[in-house]
Amino acid sequence: GAVVSQHPSWVICKSGTSVKIECRSLDFQATTMFWYRQFPKQSLMLMATSNEGSKATYEQGVEKDKFLINHASLTLSTLTVTSAHPEDSSFYICSAPRSGSSEQYFGPGTRLTVT
């Protein structure tokens, strides 16, 4: 089966600093990846679509300058939370579809805590 990994699994950072989260497709290539934010006991909120070789597409209300997305290769997308604030603390999840399948493969998530 297709596997998507995320690194780190959890991170604590100080307010005002930036933190990078990686999403990798381990055994397949993904020209598109998705980044979600999940609040405790709530649904997944799609933040942006990461496109290999082009700019990410952000959902309405998501600050593109705050949540920088780079799809560096066919197996790696990164989300950088810039100038983090405590309200950015959340669980960030990425997903990727495999070519020819409409199924999404999800990463295990990254818990970000901003102090």
Added chain:
Amino acid sequence: AQRVTQPEKLLSVFKGAPVELKCNYSYSGSPELFWYVQYSRQRLQLLLRHISRESIKGFTADLNKGETSFHLKKPFAQEEDSAMYYCALKYSGTYKYIFGTGTRLKVLA
């Protein structure tokens, strides 16, 4: 507007009882619907998709276009079914999904 609605945040049933998790959608195109499950401390994983018309772990879901629903059903709930269940709709022509707010299923012994 495109929308996926799961009206129940929490559903508690006893082991062996039937369970139905409701999902309604609003979509102008031809819908492709999925159920994803998230067990405790695990990642989201696909449970089933309407196109396959399959039964996974005893669960089934039928797309009812007239009622714009895709309810998930299982005749006899098991304790291991306790999890968070998300209904998702895929936009036509893309891989993008809309997720419902999720229903937490608790199966009581």
